[in-house]
Each structure stands twice: as C-alpha cells, then as structure tokens.
Amino acid sequence: MLTAVPSHLFSAKNGRVDSEDRRSRHCPYLDTINRSVLDFDFEKLCSISLSHINAYACLVCGKYFQGRGLKSHAYIHSVQFSHHVFLNLHTLKFYCLPDNYEIIDSSLEDITYVLKPTFTKQQIANLDKQAKLSRAYDGTTYLPGIVGLNNIKANDYANAVLQALSNVPPLRNYFLEEDNYKNIKRPPGDIMFLLVQRFGELMRKLWNPRNFKAHVSPHEMLQAVVLCSKKTFQITKQGDGVDFLSWFLNALHSALGGTKKKKKTIVTDVFQGSMRIFTKKLPHPDLVESTFMYLTLDLPTAPLYKDEKEQLIIPQVPLFNILAKFNGITEKEYKTYKENFLKRFQLTKLPPYLIFCIKRFTKNNFFVEKNPTIVNFPITNVDLREYLSEEVQAVHKNTTYDLIANIVHDGKPSEGSYRIHVLHHGTGKWYELQDLQVTDILPQMITLSEAYIQIWKRRDNDETNQQGA
Numbered sequence: 001m002l003t004a005v006p007s008h009l010f011s012a013k014n015g016r017v018d019s020e021d022r023r024s025r026h027c028p029y030l031d032t033i034n035r036s037v038l039d040f041d042f043e044k045l046c047s048i049s050l051s052h053i054n055a056y057a058c059l060v061c062g063k064y065f066q067g068r069g070l071k072s073h074a075y076i077h078s079v080q081f082s083h084h085v086f087l088n089l090h091t092l093k094f095y096c097l098p099d100n101y102e103i104i105d106s107s108l109e110d111i112t113y114v115l116k117p118t119f120t121k122q123q124i125a126n127l128d129k130q131a132k133l134s135r136a137y138d139g140t141t142y143l144p145g146i147v148g149l150n151n152i153k154a155n156d157y158a159n160a161v162l163q164a165l166s167n168v169p170p171l172r173n174y175f176l177e178e179d180n181y182k183n184i185k186r187p188p189g190d191i192m193f194l195l196v197q198r199f200g201e202l203m204r205k206l207w208n209p210r211n212f213k214a215h216v217s218p219h220e221m222l223q224a225v226v227l228c229s230k231k232t233f234q235i236t237k238q239g240d241g242v243d244f245l246s247w248f249l250n251a252l253h254s255a256l257g258g259t260k261k262k263k264k265t266i267v268t269d270v271f272q273g274s275m276r277i278f279t280k281k282l283p284h285p286d287l288v289e290s291t292f293m294y295l296t297l298d299l300p301t302a303p304l305y306k307d308e309k310e311q312l313i314i315p316q317v318p319l320f321n322i323l324a325k326f327n328g329i330t331e332k333e334y335k336t337y338k339e340n341f342l343k344r345f346q347l348t349k350l351p352p353y354l355i356f357c358i359k360r361f362t363k364n365n366f367f368v369e370k371n372p373t374i375v376n377f378p379i380t381n382v383d384l385r386e387y388l389s390e391e392v393q394a395v396h397k398n399t400t401y402d403l404i405a406n407i408v409h410d411g412k413p414s415e416g417s418y419r420i421h422v423l424h425h426g427t428g429k430w431y432e433l434q435d436l437q438v439t440d441i442l443p444q445m446i447t448l449s450e451a452y453i454q455i456w457k458r459r460d461n462d463e464t465n466q467q468g469a
Contacts, residue, residue, distance in 0.1 A: 027096045027103040029084040033111075035137050037062035040115045041150075041205065041217035044089045048073045056086040056095070059111065064089070068097055075100075092116060110210060117208040119176045127207065128169055128425035134209045142214035144207045145172075146424050148436035150217040154238045156435055158222060160418040161245045162199075163433055164405040164455055166206050167422045168353050174266040175203040184257050191228055192255040198224040199252065215436050241407055241418060241453055242294075242357045249293050267293075274349040275326065276389065280342040289348065294355035294453075297322040298332070299373045319377035322358070326387045347387045354384075354401055356454045361413055368413040375451055379403045379443050382456065401456035408449040421446045 039062060044055045046066035054067050056074045060083035065074035074086055078097035085103065086095050092112045094103040133141040145167060149159040166172055174180050178200055186193045198221040205216045222235050229247060233239050249267055258265035264272075271293050279286040299322060302315055324330050328346030360371050385399040393399075406421040419434035421441060432441040 027085065027094075027101075027105065029096060030103070030105060030107065032083070033059040033085055033108075034061070035111070035212055038111065038114065038212060039217070040089070042219050043223060046073055055089045057089055058083045059085040059087055059094075068095055068100060087111065087115070089115065113210050114208070114212050117204040117210070118178075119204065119207070121177070124173050124176050127173075131424075131427040132209075134211070136214045137212035138214075140214040142211075142438070143424055143427070143431075144209045146422065146431045146433070146438055147206050147211075148215040148433060148438050149206075150215060150219070151435040152217070152219065152222065153236045155218070155222055155235045156418045157239045157241045158225060158233065158244055159218060159435065160407045160420040160433075161241055161248065161453070162202065162218060162221065163206075163420050163422060164407055164453065165248075166203055167405055167424075168270060168455060168457075169425065170352070171266060171270050172203055172207070175200040176207060180266075181256060186255070186257075190255075192251060194224045195228050195248075195251055196255045214438075238415065240361070241409065245355070245357070245453060246293065270353050271351050271355060273347060273351040273354065276328075276346045276348055278328075278344040278346075280331070280344075281339075294357050295326065297356055297358050297375075298325060299359060299371045299375075302371050302373055315373045316376055317373055319375055319382070322375065323384075323387065328387075328389060346389050347384070348389055348392050350384060350388065350396060350399060350458065352458050353404075354456045354458065356456070358451055358453070360409060360450065360452055370409075370413040370416075372450060374448065377403070377447055377451070377454075379446060398459050398461065400459045402459060403446075403454060404457045405453075405455040406446055406449070406451050407453040409452040410450065418452075421449075 038057070038059065040057070043052075045052050045064060046055055047063045049066050051066050055064050056066070056068060057064050058074070058077060061081070063077070065077050065086075066072055068074050068086065075097055078084055078086070084096050084098075086097055087093070088095065092115065094105070094108055095101065096103055127145070131143075134144055135141050149163060151159060181196055181200065184193070184196075202216070202218055202221045205211070225233050225244075225248070226235060228251060232247070233244055249271065253265050253267040256265040256267065257263060258268060268291075272291050273295075274289060274291045277288050277290055279288075297319075300315070300317055303313060325332060326345045326347050328344055331342040331344050333340060333342055358375060362369050362371070380402040382401045382403075383399055384401060385393060385396070388396060388399065404423045404425075408419050408421070410417050410419065417434070419432060421430055421432050423430055430441050430443050430446060432439050
C-alpha cells in the first residue's frame with residue numbers, strides 16, 4: 001500500500017491521491033505476464049537465497065525471489081532481465097518493480113485464484129452434481145477432482161492414497177473450506193498441523209475449476225509428509241500404500257485435535273467403525289471392543305504349482321470369502337514366539353466410508369512376497385449386515401456399500417507401481433489415474449486388477465444404484 005505521498009500529488013479540491021494512484025492501478029507491463037510458466041505447486045522460497053520470508057513470484061518467468069527493496073533479489077532480477085510484474089506469494093498483492101508500486105487490476109484475479117483457490121458453500125454443495133469439463137490455460141480439458149498428480153521420483157504410493165481421499169466427499173468438503181480447521185489450537189512448536197494445511201491446499205488445487213494446467217504437483221504436501229513422518233515416508237523411495245494410509249489418517253486425526261477415545265474429528269466421523277475381538281487364550285478367553293479405520297482382508301495362500309503350459313495359475317477368490325474373517329464365527333490363528341491363540345472378529349459399527357486393505361504382501365526373514373490372487377468383487381450393492389452382531393443390526397438401517405475408489409499395485413513387491421480407479425460422482429463414470437495419466441475405464445475392467453486398497457461408500461436412505469455397473 002502507499003504510505004507517504006508527496007504533497008504535490010494531492011489535488012487540494014478533493015484531497016485524493018492523483019497521479020501516483022493512477023499509476024498504481026494501471027501498469028504498462030501487464031502484457032508481459034506469461035501464465036503458461038506460472039506454477040504455484042512448489043515450495044514458496046527464493047530461488048537464490050532459499051529463504052521463505054517475503055517471497056515473490058516473477059510473473060514473466062515464473063521464478064521465486066525474495067523481497068522488493070533496493071538490494072533484494074526480486075529487485076535485482078527486475079533490473080537485470082526487465083521482468084517487471086511480481087506477486088507476493090503471502091499477501092497475494094501484485095507489484096511493479098523496480099518502480100515499486102502496487103498494481104490493482106481485476107484481470108489478475110485468475111492468477112491469485114490459481115495460487116489460492118477458494119470455494120463457497122454453494123460451490124462445494126454442487127461439486128458432485130455437475131459433470132462440466134474445465135479448460136486449462138494450455139487448452140487441455142479436465143474434470144475437477146479427476147486430475148493427475150506428478151510423480152516426483154517414487155511417490156506414486158502416496159499419490160494414489162491422496163487421490164482416493166480427495167474423492168471421499170465429506171472429507172474433501174471439510175478441507176475445501178479453510179475456516180473449518182484454521183482456528184484449531186495446537187501446542188507451540190507443533191509441526192503436525194502442517195499436514196492439515198498442506199492437505200487442505202492440495203484438495204483445493206485438485207478441485208480447482210480454473211487451474212492453468214490439468215495436473216497438480218503434490219510437492220509441498222509430500223515435503224510435509226517427509227518432515228512429519230520423520231522420513232519414514234520418502235519422495236525418493238517407494239513406500240507401502242497401506243502403511244502410508246494408516247499413518248496419514250492417524251496423523252491427520254491427531255493434528256486436528258482428535259484423541260484415541262473421546263475427541264472425534266472429521267477423519268473418525270468418516271472412516272471409523274468398531275468391532276469385537278474374541279481371543280481364545282489359556283487360562284481364560286478375552287473379549288475387547290476396538291475401533292478401526294480400515295479392515296485388513298487376508299488372501300488365501302497362492303498355489304505354488306504351475307499348469308501344463310508352465311504358466312503360474314493366478315488364483316481368484318470372491319470378496320465374501322475373505323470378508324468371512326469378520327462374521328464372528330471364523331477363527332484365525334495368531335502365533336507369537338511364546339504362544340498360539342485363536343481370534344474371532346465381529347463388527348459392531350459400520351462407518352459411512354469403509355476402507356478395505358487386501359493383504360498382498362508378507363514379509364519373511366529375507367524378502368517380501370506378493371500374493372497375486374485376484375479378488376472378485378461387485379462394484380455396487382455389497383451388503384455387510386451379516387457381519388454385524390445381532391443386537392446392533394436393528395440400529396443400522398443402511399448396511400449396503402458401493403465402491404468409490406480402488407487402488408491397485410502392479411509389479412514386484414519392492415519395485416512395482418500404483419494406480420487408482422475413482423468414481424466421479426457428477427458423471428457416474430469411472431476413471432483410472434496413474435501419476436499424470438487420466439483415462440476413463442469401464443467398471444467391468446476394475447475387478448480384473450490386483451486390488452490393494454478400496455474405499456466403499458455406505459448408501460443413504462434415498463440413494464439407489466447410480467453407477468453404470
């Protein structure tokens with residue numbers, strides 16, 4: 001903003017700022033802005049001093065520089081290269097350097113919206129009702145929400161999980177509106193809240209209908225993951241999707257102020273169910289009530305024999321066979337080096353969104369083995385009433401689920417790659433996303449893949465089957 005204004009610029013008649021003000025509004029260099037090089041997905045730090053403080057983006061070449069005072073990096077850049085239009089990445093104000101005046105021009109609003117997309121309650125309510133394609137600045141069309149995520153090096157395991165979570169409507173809606181979480185009190189020096197902020201920013205970018213490009217780089221989100229997980233999850237090393245999902249949901253829950261028992265958050269409202277665990281143990285059996293964020297489904301061991309053509313037979317198993325673990329009757333043996341005991345599981349509360357993790361990997365002393373068994377599952381209409389204990393069946397009006405996201409692991413255990421199938425609620429169509437690639441896919445094709453993580457949505461009273469499956 002203008003502070004000291006020389007007295008000769010005041011017109012005495014109405015006491016307003018004359019020529020300086022006009023100059024602050026109309027900048028002759030606006031046509032030098034190059035929107036095709038602007039990318040606000042990366043960390044907001046100066047490309048020379050690597051400082052986060054007072055970072056500006058040069059809107060001509062897209063680089064970030066610090067400050068705008070006389071000897072600052074942004075000022076020197078503007079003189080050296082004749083790049084004159086800069087945006088303060090924190091205050092979202094535009095400046096012309098080296099003259100150092102603020103530019104006020106409504107034609108720049110599309111740039112601030114890409115840097116910081118915002119959503120009204122009405123826009124959020126309509127997200128799942130529309131099937132309108134958006135056009136990016138480079139001419140490519142995309143469906144907001146069905147957007148590729150950049151694989152920086154080996155972070156496709158995290159990308160697939162983030163894509164899946166961004167297509168869970170109540171979780172997405174909560175994070176699209178920053179007011180929902182910005183006033184949560186955190187202890188001083190707590191870095192975990194960074195996860196919440198970055199996840200919110202990523203949600204808003206993925207659902208931005210006015211983006212300049214049809215993909216998003218999860219760079220800042222993943223940097224927060226590396227920092228908050230103390231490098232357990234890396235950008236440069238392939239991780240495990242289920243481990244990441246489990247850590248991420250628990251970290252989000254506690255960063256939003258949630259606790260194990262009492263305090264709930266959006267994460268537990270959406271995903272948390274409960275079960276009874278019966279343990280047959282000598283001298284006396286044990287019964288505990290436990291909550292869960294996801295259910296682990298065990299695959300039958302894959303056969304080792306080959307058929308006559310020397311090909312390994314890929315076994316198949318129906319989803320309901322592996323769900324039998326939770327019917328309260330099936331017993332599963334657990335071994336520790338001290339003792340053996342049997343456990344039975346029975347569900348007592350079904351969450352609005354249910355996550356299945358299909359246990360494909362087993363670690364033994366030397367290496368990780370992958371079970372290639374294909375799970376045959378319907379895409380809609382999976383009724384889980386029989387897995388609930390009898391006394392809670394009456395309380396659960398709705399126990400029917402439809403699939404909304406399916407994460408697949410292809411290839412060898414330690415190398416392999418991840419891709420994801422998601423349902424776009426507005427169009428009712430399925431899409432396959434693998435890093436930056438987005439393609440539509442027939443629902444029948446989804447069941448042929450080596451599913452690893454699935455998210456199912458519970459039907460509400462008025463909902464019938466809306467999908468084309």
